[in-house]
Amino acid sequence: MKLYNMYIDGQWFGEGYETIKVINPANGELVGEVPYAGEKETNQAINVAHTGFKKWSSLTAYDRAGYLRKLYQLMMEHQEELAEMMTLEMGKPIKESRGEVQYAASFIDWFAEEGKRIYGETIPTHAGSKRLQVWKKPVGVVAAITPWNFPIAMLTRKMGPALAAGCTVVIKPSSETPISAIKLIELCEKAGFPKGVVNLVTGSSSKITKAIMENNKVRKITFTGSTEVGKILIRQSADQVKKLSLELGGHAPLIVLDDANVDTAVKGAIASKFRNTGQTCICANRIYVQSGIYDEFVEKFAKAVKGLKVGNGMDEMVDVGPLINKEGLEKVENHVEDAVSKGAKVVAGGSPYTKENVGFFYTPTVIKDVNESMVVMEEETFGPVAPIQKVETEEEAIQLANDTPYGLAAYVFTENVARGMRVIERLDYGIVGWNDGAPSAAQVPFGGMKESGVGREGGHEGIDAFVETQYVAIGME
Ligand code: NAP
Numbered sequence: 001m002k003l004y005n006m007y008i009d010g011q012w013f014g015e016g017y018e019t020i021k022v023i024n025p026a027n028g029e030l031v032g033e034v035p036y037a038g039e040k041e042t043n044q045a046i047n048v049a050h051t052g053f054k055k056w057s058s059l060t061a062y063d064r065a066g067y068l069r070k071l072y073q074l075m076m077e078h079q080e081e082l083a084e085m086m087t088l089e090m091g092k093p094i095k096e097s098r099g100e101v102q103y104a105a106s107f108i109d110w111f112a113e114e115g116k117r118i119y120g121e122t123i124p125t126h127a128g129s130k131r132l133q134v135w136k137k138p139v140g141v142v143a144a145i146t147p148w149n150f151p152i153a154m155l156t157r158k159m160g161p162a163l164a165a166g167c168t169v170v171i172k173p174s175s176e177t178p179i180s181a182i183k184l185i186e187l188c189e190k191a192g193f194p195k196g197v198v199n200l201v202t203g204s205s206s207k208i209t210k211a212i213m214e215n216n217k218v219r220k221i222t223f224t225g226s227t228e229v230g231k232i233l234i235r236q237s238a239d240q241v242k243k244l245s246l247e248l249g250g251h252a253p254l255i256v257l258d259d260a261n262v263d264t265a266v267k268g269a270i271a272s273k274f275r276n277t278g279q280t281c282i283c284a285n286r287i288y289v290q291s292g293i294y295d296e297f298v299e300k301f302a303k304a305v306k307g308l309k310v311g312n313g314m315d316e317m318v319d320v321g322p323l324i325n326k327e328g329l330e331k332v333e334n335h336v337e338d339a340v341s342k343g344a345k346v347v348a349g350g351s352p353y354t355k356e357n358v359g360f361f362y363t364p365t366v367i368k369d370v371n372e373s374m375v376v377m378e379e380e381t382f383g384p385v386a387p388i389q390k391v392e393t394e395e396e397a398i399q400l401a402n403d404t405p406y407g408l409a410a411y412v413f414t415e416n417v418a419r420g421m422r423v424i425e426r427l428d429y430g431i432v433g434w435n436d437g438a439p440s441a442a443q444v445p446f447g448g449m450k451e452s453g454v455g456r457e458g459g460h461e462g463i464d465a466f467v468e469t470q471y472v473a474i475g476m477e
Contacts, residue, residue, distance in 0.1 A: 004182045020175050025359065052168045055194060065164065083101050114462070137166075139167055140167060142158070171185070172208045220243040222244075227249040228249075262296055285381060287387065344367040349363035
């Protein structure tokens, strides 16, 4: 079985280590193995990133953009290879994996250009003998910790701005999907990034994070993952006051009001809920439909959901792949059982897709007549289950939508412009899709309010996280 190695200081290594086995969730087959490393290797990576920082940060933004553009081209040339590995590692339908590679590459493309627009300022002085300026400088060595559900895009959304700003990076990918990240780093090597600029360590998340937190050469941690782990990192980072960017969990409400176009709402809800088998941070977790169109929406939505094809993501026709692992499948089963035991009615799906002991599939499911007492309306399900609750008024929908510690994404379906704006103004969410179930793009700010995170990735804001502001007062006498 193939061993995929770590990358530190331009060298690949990993022979002789204990390994992490990467399993295909569609059939239980071994995809590959990666080294199970810890503090020593992480400190090596941090040290070379620190050495590499001096040279990399002194290149011009135009020089750095050249490397990033090369990486973008290589990603597009290797799109199929990257997409196939992603599907093998985590089950994403291959057509979505191709889409993720394009989306991931778009961050490299966007930030190659944004790096040229990190402007300082000259501020009008209060004294004739002084000049006041604001300079911008890269923050330093960045540690990037990423999840499994978008194994390449969550990495490039961090690497793109970090590298463009002049930072060097130490990457710790999810242990569920390390090989997709390693494939991306192989392309960084091909693109010719200088040694030490990009490094990747696989292994124990607690040991790697301990080294990151204790090594004062790391000035910035950028994390995407669960709110639970995000809170641990906030506490651990306090001792050295490290800069933190956090893209955390969500529990997105999707509101369909009486004056919505029902077909548009069904299409948007399918896109939002079932993409990546319901394993996205911004996927609709709670669907609130106003009473006037409740029955029509439920019927059309359930019909569309029953038409989704489930199976191994390598099949071009598949819409919904497996859950990432056994725990993921059990969580989905528990959420549905809890809802049904409290009175919800299953109108599509409602059971594991196969009773065989291979593949973590769950049938795309719609449950109606749910209410706030059910776990599915509170916790991230991270699976292909759409719970629908009937609401009487716009006010009730807003109040229920905001009644959560999360604040990442929300969706609103209405054809009435004034009503749409009125509702959105009152939603405490960092991202809102209005008659749109797929709002993400490289050029827009992505991130959450409340316990869904700190900071924004993407857009022109995305690079702010990787630069420091330095105010310079210049005496002229
Ligand atoms: P996770 O369990 O929080 O893991 C994320 C990363 O943190 C992985 O690399 C993991 O490593 C590492 N990790 C786990 N426990 C750790 C600890 N105690 N200390 C330090 N690092 C630790 O999240 P996940 O299951 O991979 O991803 C799903 C979550 O990510 C969901 O909550 C989803 O909403 C969120 N997410 C948010 C966004 C966003 O943009 N807001 C995007 C995608 C996903 P190991 O794999 O080695 O354990």
